[in-house]
Amino acid sequence: MENKTEMVKISSKTLQRLPKYLNYLKKCSNRNIEFISASQMSRDLNIQHTQVRKDLAVTGTQGIPKVGHEVKVLTASIRKFLGWDNLNSAFLIGMGNLGKAICGYEGFKEVGIETVAAFDINPEIIGKRISDTIVLHIDEFKDLAKRMHVQIAILTVPVAIAQEMADICVESGIHAIWNFCPVSLKLPEDMIIENMDIYSSLGTLSRKLKEKTDKGL
Amino acid sequence: MENKTEMVKISSKTLQRLPKYLNYLKKCSNRNIEFISASQMSRDLNIQHTQVRKDLAVTGTQGIPKVGHEVKVLTASIRKFLGWDNLNSAFLIGMGNLGKAICGYEGFKEVGIETVAAFDINPEIIGKRISDTIVLHIDEFKDLAKRMHVQIAILTVPVAIAQEMADICVESGIHAIWNFCPVSLKLPEDMIIENMDIYSSLGTLSRKLKEKTDKGL
Numbered sequence: 001m002e003n004k005t006e007m008v009k010i011s012s013k014t015l016q017r018l019p020k021y022l023n024y025l026k027k028c029s030n031r032n033i034e035f036i037s038a039s040q041m042s043r044d045l046n047i048q049h050t051q052v053r054k055d056l057a058v059t060g061t062q063g064i065p066k067v068g069h070e071v072k073v074l075t076a077s078i079r080k081f082l083g084w085d086n087l088n089s090a091f092l093i094g095m096g097n098l099g100k101a102i103c104g105y106e107g108f109k110e111v112g113i114e115t116v117a118a119f120d121i122n123p124e125i126i127g128k129r130i131s132d133t134i135v136l137h138i139d140e141f142k143d144l145a146k147r148m149h150v151q152i153a154i155l156t157v158p159v160a161i162a163q164e165m166a167d168i169c170v171e172s173g174i175h176a177i178w179n180f181c182p183v184s185l186k187l188p189e190d191m192i193i194e195n196m197d198i199y200s201s202l203g204t205l206s207r208k209l210k211e212k213t214d215k216g217l
Numbered sequence: 218m219e220n221k222t223e224m225v226k227i228s229s230k231t232l233q234r235l236p237k238y239l240n241y242l243k244k245c246s247n248r249n250i251e252f253i254s255a256s257q258m259s260r261d262l263n264i265q266h267t268q269v270r271k272d273l274a275v276t277g278t279q280g281i282p283k284v285g286h287e288v289k290v291l292t293a294s295i296r297k298f299l300g301w302d303n304l305n306s307a308f309l310i311g312m313g314n315l316g317k318a319i320c321g322y323e324g325f326k327e328v329g330i331e332t333v334a335a336f337d338i339n340p341e342i343i344g345k346r347i348s349d350t351i352v353l354h355i356d357e358f359k360d361l362a363k364r365m366h367v368q369i370a371i372l373t374v375p376v377a378i379a380q381e382m383a384d385i386c387v388e389s390g391i392h393a394i395w396n397f398c399p400v401s402l403k404l405p406e407d408m409i410i411e412n413m414d415i416y417s418s419l420g421t422l423s424r425k426l427k428e429k430t431d432k433g434l
Contacts, residue, residue: 010424012421015417015420015421015424016414016417016418016420016421017417018420018424019399019414019416019417019419019420020399020400020401020414020416020417023376023399023400023416045401046401046403047401081424082420082423082424082427083423083424083426083427083430084420084423088423088426096318096321097317097318097321097322097348098318098322100314100317100318101313101314101315101317101318104313104314105314105315105415108419111416111419111420111423112423113419113423131314151426152422152426159240175426175429176422176425176426178418178419178422182236182237182240183237183240184237184262184263184264186263190429192422192425192426192429194418194419194421194422194425195418196413196415196418197233197236197237198322198413199236199237199240199328200232200233200234200236200237201233201395201411201413202236202325202328202330202395202411203232203233203235203236203299203301203328204229204232204233204411205369205393205395205409205411206299206300206301206305206328206329206330207227207232207298207299207300208393208409208411209300209305209368209369209392209393209409210299210300212392212407212409213300
């Protein structure tokens with residue numbers, strides 16, 4: 001039966017904070033700390049106490065009064081809640097510098113994602129292994145995604161072909177797209193999309209810097 | 218004198234959308250489209266009409282009734298608003314795969330950021346040029362940042378040393394940190410910080426995928 005906590009609608013801010021807690025718990029574990037209180041986490045992470053409690057509550061774990069949470073148990077329950085306890089296969093499209101960086105990122109396995117293949121059109125890299133990931137021609141994507149039941153696609157292609165590639169993902173039965181292209185993709189409503197918009201982030205940074213400079217600070 | 222629009226507090230969502238408009242306008246320009254209406258942009262970008270109008274209004278530009286915005290003029294005013302019309306020098310710290318990807322990203326100059334040097338501790342790459350960027354030892358960071366009046370630091374280091382590197386940025390007179398490490402950095406209040414949290418983004422994606430899978434969809 002489904003856990004009751006699974007049914008609660010979780011705020012995206014909470015979802016964004018949970019990996020931070022995991023990261024913090026990992027550090028505790030490395031230092032052989034076995035128990036941690038929400039108030040200690042709050043202080044160290046600079047997040048309001050009530051917020052930490054609320055966030056942790058969604059995962060269904062409860063701390064022991066005056067002792068706190070067992071680091072191992074809390075880690076496991078957050079990972080389970082995030083779906084990081086199962087390894088999901090992902091296909092990456094676009095093996096440029098960013099694609100290579102993503103494939104080379106050791107940490108992804110830890111968060112439940114394994115890039116099992118990368119796709120490109122550059123004949124110089126097709127058939128090769130880069131950052132331990134085999135590069136295949138994009139023409140093979142649809143067939144392989146269906147046969148391997150791959151659910152996640154990582155999009156790191158030039159903007160001009162991003163929508164076309166997203167359409168291929170839809171036709172291939174992909175359930176979730178992690179999009180690094182600075183475009184709003186048109187997708188069916190049931191497709192999960194998570195945008196990592198580097199330009200927008202930079203846009204915010206430059207604007208704030210400009211405001212500061214204009215004020216003469 | 219300062220433009221009145223500069224003083225308005227802009228929502229972060231608007232700041233995040235402005236680069237999308239720029240990207241769209243670039244495509245228009247490539248297709249020799251000279252004028253574009255907010256309603257056409259709204260349809261093509263899948264953003265509500267009133268939102269597009271509001272967003273564009275913050276840049277201080279006004280369209281011509283029944284004609285729309287001149288693509289060239291609108292592009293220039295968004296770029297100016299974002300501070301992308303001036304090139305800001307940035308130092309990158311941590312020349313791993315992600316650092317290399319960022320240095321190799323041609324598009325950054327277009328958004329007003331130029332990575333003039335990268336810093337690392339790996340003796341194998343120090344003194345070399347990677348992705349056209351010179352790699353220097355981190356010990357040289359403070360002195361060079363001060364002498365060159367560098368305002369932006371890009372952090373792509375392992376989590377374990379992120380805070381230490383951020384502290385060096387503070388001591389070096391850096392005004393803005395573009396942080397790719399999945400940690401909450403403790404910084405002075407006047408430091409501009411923009412977090413590109415890859416783990417949080419992945420966390421959201423995995424969780425949504427888990428919800429979908431649990432529902433048996």
